[in-house]
Amino acid sequence: MSQQQRAVLDAMLRDGPLDLGGDVERQRAIFAEMMSHFPLPDDVTTADGELGGIPVMSLTAGSDSSNGTLLYFHGGAYAIGSARQAAGLTAELARRTGTTAISVDYSLAPEASFPAPVDEAVTAYRALLEQGTPAERIVFAGESAGAGLAITTAVAIKATDLPQPAAVYAASPWADLTVSGESATTNTTSDPSVTVEGLRRRAQDYVGDSDPAHPLASPVFADLTGLAPLLIQAGGNEILLDDATRLATRAAAAGVHVTLEITPDVPHVFVSFATILEEAHDALTVASAFIRKALGAPAERTA
Template sequence: MTQQQRQALDELLRHAPFDIGGELGEQRALFHEMIASVPLPEDVTATPGRLGGIPVVTVETPGADSSSVVLYFHGGAYALGSAGDSVGLAADVARRVGVRAVSVDYRLAPEHPFPAAVDDAVAAYRALLADGTPSSEVAFVGESAGGGLVVATLVALKEAGLPQPSSAVVFSPWADLTLSGDSLTGKADVDPALTAKGLQIRARGYLGETDPATPLASPVFADLTGLAPLLIQVGSHEILLDDAVRLAARAADHDVAVELQVWPHVPHVFQGFAALLDEADAALTSAAVFTRAHWPAG
């Protein structure tokens, strides 16, 4: 990506009407409009359904292997977004991995505070296993809050005695709701998308009276021993950089097979800009290679 392309993307994000900390109803509508403005490829099918009572959207592309599945968790600071809004990025992941994706429409805060999102994620995975899909044929992928939710769900599965999926990939994970990472201030000037104030507002809405250091809310503080192999991708120009770095360090300390990729000069969840950024295309390809390598035949 050229410097001009990076500057153009930064300007686009900085001048977007969306503000993660703004009035919730308005921001939910803007978030949806912003994502819905990008058309899906004609060969992508998105089918709403339910999994263990949890609303989901199954995303398929031509030639997908039906025996394996990516369980996908959208972003939105636990307060915005939906499985439907995530179809574009979920479809890109599914196409590259060569399987179908099932995007989980977990309940949002503040209407449904912690641990509702974790409970829904576990319920969806339980149902997938009950339907006959082996855990070895399931991979988790999540973006932003959905990335933090992926890791929290892995911890919850371990605590419940359920098998881990084959692997997990997280894009720009929000993994510390105490907001104690140095990059919250150190990267504030270069992050065109997120603000510490906005995240603080959404953390309060999600947590309610819960301690923000609770491991299932902030997995940077969790015991990660025994978790599935984990790939963490993050941009160097985002305030959540330290969440990713500290999560990777903790996973390594707890003997998780973890890989951290810090992509220079790109923003939060840059993977969603594969049509614009060479880095996004390369990162998604890397994520697909990682995921396929951990299938039983990988």
């Protein structure tokens, strides 16, 4: 059954209208239209708000949100998407972990460039702490560019007076904006939704005149010493596969408690498709256990 599921998902992504490297305004509209066809379950509650002046959306799912807070960062190559458009995956993580998710609507490129999203993420985290949520009750999480932003935020706060969160969960992280990993060559035909050309165009939009290898843009080049425990999940068919593996290697060399999980034959951000892909459901089960353990919460009940 799983092989059939993977084939259906691959075809859906290859035939989809989204072009990561296309005109940004058009791609934003296409992505918004795509995501409008996936309504949230009835037990998901959302509320718009702000943290330190940064717009956020809070989400709870189900009856239990007592275990802590997910500070979430959506994907979209720093140019597309929003907290609301990523609410499906965010809410699923909140449900499985018994947390409140706070998804940060950071500024998008090219209107806002690096390091604005990193600065906004740090500001939101500081405000969350100042509101009384202790660091040990907060986990950073995100997918794709949002996963990269979760990690660079953890790197950035090392230069401040802020403590590290309890953990960081990174799903299919875009962690190298130079797009120099080997999988950017070897996985060009196997990745059904991401292209090297599209990534490079969006990277240029984001970094502008800055160095794409700057450690707060590309955490594969950062000093990761002192980071919170880290779980990285990625798919074997991703162009960005080497972003995940190199990031894990650097984190381990820096003494970070890091877990790397690569699922074969699945695409970028495959965890978003838990309703149709068994591997995604299984990966989110692992991620939820990691987050619950980091927060000192009881294990998820599976029965």
